[in-house]
Amino acid sequence: MEKIELSCCDLILQDINLTFFDDSWKWLPDTSGNFSVSSVRRLWESYSCSDIPYKHFWNNFVPIKTNFLGWRAVLNRLSSMVEISKCGITLSSTLCAFCGVEEETAIHIFLLCRWVKEVWALLECWCEIKTSEIVSMEQLLSTSHSFLQTPLQKKIMHAVILTTIWSIWKARNDLVFNLTVTSPGKAVAEIKATSFLWLKNRGR
Numbered sequence: 001m002e003k004i005e006l007s008c009c010d011l012i013l014q015d016i017n018l019t020f021f022d023d024s025w026k027w028l029p030d031t032s033g034n035f036s037v038s039s040v041r042r043l044w045e046s047y048s049c050s051d052i053p054y055k056h057f058w059n060n061f062v063p064i065k066t067n068f069l070g071w072r073a074v075l076n077r078l079s080s081m082v083e084i085s086k087c088g089i090t091l092s093s094t095l096c097a098f099c100g101v102e103e104e105t106a107i108h109i110f111l112l113c114r115w116v117k118e119v120w121a122l123l124e125c126w127c128e129i130k131t132s133e134i135v136s137m138e139q140l141l142s143t144s145h146s147f148l149q150t151p152l153q154k155k156i157m158h159a160v161i162l163t164t165i166w167s168i169w170k171a172r173n174d175l176v177f178n179l180t181v182t183s184p185g186k187a188v189a190e191i192k193a194t195s196f197l198w199l200k201n202r203g204r
Contacts, residue, residue: 056141061159061202066166073106073165074137080104097175107137109172110165118184119168119191126192127160156199163195 030039056071058064072078081094081104096104098115110116111134120131134140141161167190171182182190 057158059155059159059162061155062162062166062198063202066162069169070137070141070162070165073110074141076106076137078106078109078169080106080109097172110137110168111135111140115184116168119164119187122184122188123160123164123191126188127157129157129161129164159199160191160195163198164191167191167194 026033027035027039029043030036056067056074058067069078076083081091081096083105085091085094094103096102096108096113098109098113101114102108102112111120111131117131120129123129124131131140141158167187171187174180174182
Protein backbone atom coordinates (compact mmCIF):
# COMPACT_ATOMS: atom_id res chain seq x y z
CA MET A 1 0.00 0.00 0.00
CA GLU A 2 2.87 2.36 0.90
CA LYS A 3 4.53 1.71 -2.46
CA ILE A 4 1.32 2.61 -4.30
CA GLU A 5 0.99 5.84 -2.35
CA LEU A 6 4.66 6.67 -3.00
CA SER A 7 4.16 6.10 -6.71
CA CYS A 8 1.15 8.42 -6.68
CA CYS A 9 3.18 11.12 -4.93
CA ASP A 10 5.98 10.76 -7.49
CA LEU A 11 3.42 11.12 -10.29
CA ILE A 12 1.97 14.27 -8.75
CA LEU A 13 5.38 15.86 -8.11
CA GLN A 14 7.10 15.00 -11.37
CA ASP A 15 6.10 18.27 -13.08
CA ILE A 16 6.95 20.48 -10.10
CA ASN A 17 10.20 22.44 -10.24
CA LEU A 18 11.64 23.62 -6.95
CA THR A 19 13.46 26.97 -6.73
CA PHE A 20 15.19 29.03 -4.06
CA PHE A 21 12.52 31.75 -4.31
CA ASP A 22 9.76 32.20 -1.74
CA ASP A 23 6.40 30.64 -2.53
CA SER A 24 3.81 32.97 -4.03
CA TRP A 25 0.33 32.94 -5.52
CA LYS A 26 -0.18 33.53 -9.23
CA TRP A 27 -3.51 34.24 -10.93
CA LEU A 28 -3.22 32.38 -14.24
CA PRO A 29 -6.14 34.05 -16.14
CA ASP A 30 -4.20 37.34 -16.08
CA THR A 31 -0.80 37.67 -17.78
CA SER A 32 0.44 39.82 -14.90
CA GLY A 33 -0.28 37.04 -12.44
CA ASN A 34 -2.32 39.42 -10.31
CA PHE A 35 -5.99 38.90 -9.52
CA SER A 36 -8.48 41.44 -10.87
CA VAL A 37 -12.24 41.58 -11.16
CA SER A 38 -11.94 42.45 -14.87
CA SER A 39 -10.00 39.22 -15.52
CA VAL A 40 -12.73 37.22 -13.77
CA ARG A 41 -15.33 38.91 -15.94
CA ARG A 42 -13.37 38.13 -19.12
CA LEU A 43 -12.96 34.52 -18.01
CA TRP A 44 -16.65 34.21 -17.16
CA GLU A 45 -17.72 35.72 -20.47
CA SER A 46 -15.39 33.46 -22.48
CA TYR A 47 -16.69 30.27 -20.88
CA SER A 48 -20.25 31.04 -19.83
CA CYS A 49 -21.57 33.76 -22.09
CA SER A 50 -19.92 33.20 -25.44
CA ASP A 51 -23.34 32.68 -26.99
CA ILE A 52 -25.00 35.64 -25.27
CA PRO A 53 -24.61 38.99 -27.08
CA TYR A 54 -25.66 41.01 -24.03
CA LYS A 55 -22.88 42.43 -21.85
CA HIS A 56 -23.88 44.08 -18.62
CA PHE A 57 -22.66 47.66 -18.20
CA TRP A 58 -21.66 48.40 -14.62
CA ASN A 59 -22.68 51.98 -13.91
CA ASN A 60 -20.78 53.81 -11.17
CA PHE A 61 -23.54 56.42 -10.92
CA VAL A 62 -25.50 53.92 -8.80
CA PRO A 63 -24.37 51.63 -5.93
CA ILE A 64 -22.90 48.21 -6.66
CA LYS A 65 -25.94 46.53 -5.10
CA THR A 66 -28.14 48.20 -7.72
CA ASN A 67 -25.89 47.11 -10.58
CA PHE A 68 -25.88 43.60 -9.17
CA LEU A 69 -29.67 43.51 -8.96
CA GLY A 70 -29.97 44.53 -12.61
CA TRP A 71 -27.46 41.88 -13.62
CA ARG A 72 -29.32 39.18 -11.68
CA ALA A 73 -32.60 40.29 -13.25
CA VAL A 74 -31.12 39.84 -16.73
CA LEU A 75 -29.94 36.34 -15.81
CA ASN A 76 -33.33 35.58 -14.20
CA ARG A 77 -31.57 34.78 -10.93
CA LEU A 78 -33.78 36.77 -8.59
CA SER A 79 -35.75 35.14 -5.79
CA SER A 80 -39.08 35.51 -7.54
CA MET A 81 -41.94 33.24 -6.55
CA VAL A 82 -41.43 31.07 -9.64
CA GLU A 83 -37.69 30.68 -9.06
CA ILE A 84 -38.23 29.87 -5.38
CA SER A 85 -40.74 27.16 -6.29
CA LYS A 86 -38.19 25.64 -8.70
CA CYS A 87 -35.92 25.06 -5.70
CA GLY A 88 -38.49 22.68 -4.24
CA ILE A 89 -39.88 25.15 -1.71
CA THR A 90 -43.66 24.88 -1.34
CA LEU A 91 -45.43 28.23 -1.66
CA SER A 92 -49.08 29.07 -1.22
CA SER A 93 -48.94 30.87 -4.57
CA THR A 94 -46.45 31.79 -7.28
CA LEU A 95 -48.57 34.68 -8.54
CA CYS A 96 -47.26 38.23 -8.72
CA ALA A 97 -47.62 40.12 -5.44
CA PHE A 98 -48.57 43.30 -7.30
CA CYS A 99 -51.34 42.09 -9.61
CA GLY A 100 -52.13 38.59 -8.34
CA VAL A 101 -52.92 37.49 -11.89
CA GLU A 102 -49.75 36.30 -13.61
CA GLU A 103 -46.92 34.15 -12.29
CA GLU A 104 -44.10 36.16 -10.73
CA THR A 105 -40.99 36.05 -12.92
CA ALA A 106 -38.30 38.70 -13.33
CA ILE A 107 -39.65 39.86 -16.70
CA HIS A 108 -43.16 40.10 -15.25
CA ILE A 109 -42.07 42.02 -12.15
CA PHE A 110 -40.09 44.64 -14.04
CA LEU A 111 -41.91 44.98 -17.37
CA LEU A 112 -45.20 43.12 -17.82
CA CYS A 113 -47.17 43.60 -14.59
CA ARG A 114 -49.94 46.18 -14.90
CA TRP A 115 -48.71 47.89 -11.70
CA VAL A 116 -45.23 48.19 -13.17
CA LYS A 117 -46.57 49.44 -16.50
CA GLU A 118 -48.14 52.36 -14.61
CA VAL A 119 -44.74 53.13 -13.08
CA TRP A 120 -43.04 53.14 -16.49
CA ALA A 121 -45.84 55.26 -17.97
CA LEU A 122 -45.30 57.90 -15.29
CA LEU A 123 -41.55 57.79 -15.84
CA GLU A 124 -42.05 58.28 -19.57
CA CYS A 125 -43.69 61.61 -18.81
CA TRP A 126 -40.67 62.56 -16.70
CA CYS A 127 -37.66 61.39 -18.72
CA GLU A 128 -39.05 59.80 -21.91
CA ILE A 129 -38.15 56.19 -21.05
CA LYS A 130 -40.23 54.16 -23.50
CA THR A 131 -40.84 50.52 -22.56
CA SER A 132 -43.96 49.68 -24.60
CA GLU A 133 -41.95 47.73 -27.20
CA ILE A 134 -39.35 46.24 -24.82
CA VAL A 135 -39.81 42.51 -24.26
CA SER A 136 -36.78 41.46 -22.20
CA MET A 137 -34.53 42.66 -19.39
CA GLU A 138 -31.55 42.58 -21.75
CA GLN A 139 -33.34 44.93 -24.11
CA LEU A 140 -34.35 47.22 -21.25
CA LEU A 141 -30.79 47.62 -19.98
CA SER A 142 -28.98 47.66 -23.32
CA THR A 143 -31.45 49.63 -25.40
CA SER A 144 -29.95 52.60 -27.22
CA HIS A 145 -31.93 55.76 -26.60
CA SER A 146 -31.91 57.47 -29.97
CA PHE A 147 -32.99 60.81 -28.56
CA LEU A 148 -29.85 60.96 -26.37
CA GLN A 149 -26.75 62.37 -28.01
CA THR A 150 -23.84 62.10 -25.57
CA PRO A 151 -22.36 59.14 -23.63
CA LEU A 152 -23.01 61.04 -20.39
CA GLN A 153 -26.73 61.38 -21.19
CA LYS A 154 -26.96 57.67 -21.97
CA LYS A 155 -25.13 56.79 -18.77
CA ILE A 156 -27.52 58.93 -16.73
CA MET A 157 -30.52 57.29 -18.41
CA HIS A 158 -29.04 53.86 -17.73
CA ALA A 159 -28.62 54.86 -14.07
CA VAL A 160 -32.26 55.93 -13.89
CA ILE A 161 -33.37 52.57 -15.34
CA LEU A 162 -31.26 50.70 -12.78
CA THR A 163 -32.70 52.86 -10.02
CA THR A 164 -36.19 52.04 -11.26
CA ILE A 165 -35.45 48.32 -11.14
CA TRP A 166 -34.12 48.75 -7.61
CA SER A 167 -37.19 50.69 -6.46
CA ILE A 168 -39.62 48.20 -8.05
CA TRP A 169 -37.89 45.30 -6.31
CA LYS A 170 -37.94 47.21 -3.01
CA ALA A 171 -41.68 47.90 -3.38
CA ARG A 172 -42.26 44.23 -4.18
CA ASN A 173 -40.37 43.13 -1.05
CA ASP A 174 -42.24 45.65 1.11
CA LEU A 175 -45.49 44.13 -0.11
CA VAL A 176 -44.41 40.49 0.28
CA PHE A 177 -42.68 40.74 3.64
CA ASN A 178 -44.27 43.77 5.32
CA LEU A 179 -47.69 43.88 3.59
CA THR A 180 -46.93 47.51 2.73
CA VAL A 181 -48.67 48.67 -0.44
CA THR A 182 -46.84 51.21 -2.60
CA SER A 183 -48.78 53.10 -5.25
CA PRO A 184 -47.19 53.65 -8.68
CA GLY A 185 -47.13 57.39 -7.99
CA LYS A 186 -45.28 56.92 -4.71
CA ALA A 187 -42.84 54.53 -6.38
CA VAL A 188 -42.05 57.07 -9.10
CA ALA A 189 -41.55 59.81 -6.49
CA GLU A 190 -39.03 57.55 -4.76
CA ILE A 191 -37.32 56.76 -8.06
CA LYS A 192 -36.92 60.48 -8.79
CA ALA A 193 -35.59 61.24 -5.30
CA THR A 194 -33.18 58.29 -5.27
CA SER A 195 -31.95 59.02 -8.80
CA PHE A 196 -31.27 62.64 -7.88
CA LEU A 197 -29.46 61.63 -4.67
CA TRP A 198 -27.24 59.02 -6.34
CA LEU A 199 -26.44 61.17 -9.38
CA LYS A 200 -25.64 64.15 -7.20
CA ASN A 201 -23.27 62.21 -4.94
CA ARG A 202 -21.84 59.66 -7.37
CA GLY A 203 -22.05 61.33 -10.80
CA ARG A 204 -19.14 63.67 -10.32
